[in-house]
Amino acid sequence: MKPTRTPTFLVADDHSIVRQGISLLIKELFFNAKIYPSGTFKETLHVLRNTQIDLLVLDINFPDGNSLSILAEAKTLQPNLKILIFSAYEEDLYALRYLNAGASGYLNKGSSEEEIKMALQSMMVSGKYITQNIKDRILDSYISKKPLNPLEQLSDREVEVARLLIKGYGNMEIAELLHIKKSTVSTFKNRIFEKLDIDNLAELIDIFQLYQ
Secondary structure (H helix, E strand, C coil), X not given: CCCCCCCEEEEECCCHHHHHXXXXXXXXXXXXXXXXXXXCHHHHHHHXXXXXXXXXXXXXXECCEECXXXXXXXXXXXXXXXXXXXXXXXXXXXXXXXXXXXXXXXXXXXXXXXXXXXXXXXXXXXXXXXXHHHHHHHHHHHHHCCCCCHHHHCCHHHHHHHHHHHCCCCHHHHHHHHCCCHHHHHHHHHHHHHHHCCCCHHHHHHHHHHHC
16 A cells, blocks of 8 residues: 655744644644744745645744745745645735735634634645635625725735824834835825725725725
């Protein structure tokens, strides 16, 4: 009988407790799994360059960057790599952005243990996983011919700036918080208003309340 190949997992998250928790669930589902932990993008890419991985469980934010920048490189290194984004960020706003960028699944960190296990199994069997909520939203968008969420037009940095504007921060305060120039904040603000086709902060607040 041909021996069963050991499934390999890379759990990339900058919080060790998350890496440990996901690793425990993986071991419950795949008793002979080989699991590689990673706390930075640099470590993640190092593993991908040197080890064949079946499933990458990937957080969005790391101290050394954002996952949108790593997806293309990860797929270049391993074209058949399955990638499950596992993030605390709202799926309504971020799921399609990361799926379009090369991920094959998206799951919120607030999900139940059973749903996390379901996602891990689905990723290994079919190579994809999205929640029923996202499936419904995709279908609604297809039927209505309208964007799933206008906020998806914004880049991650634009979303960050928009959130601070909504909280009442001024351009100078935002510039200091994000370590960018005040003029850059103004540019981001103008782009946000143009993409969302709005004219003032009140409309921005309304959109965020409606689509989150």
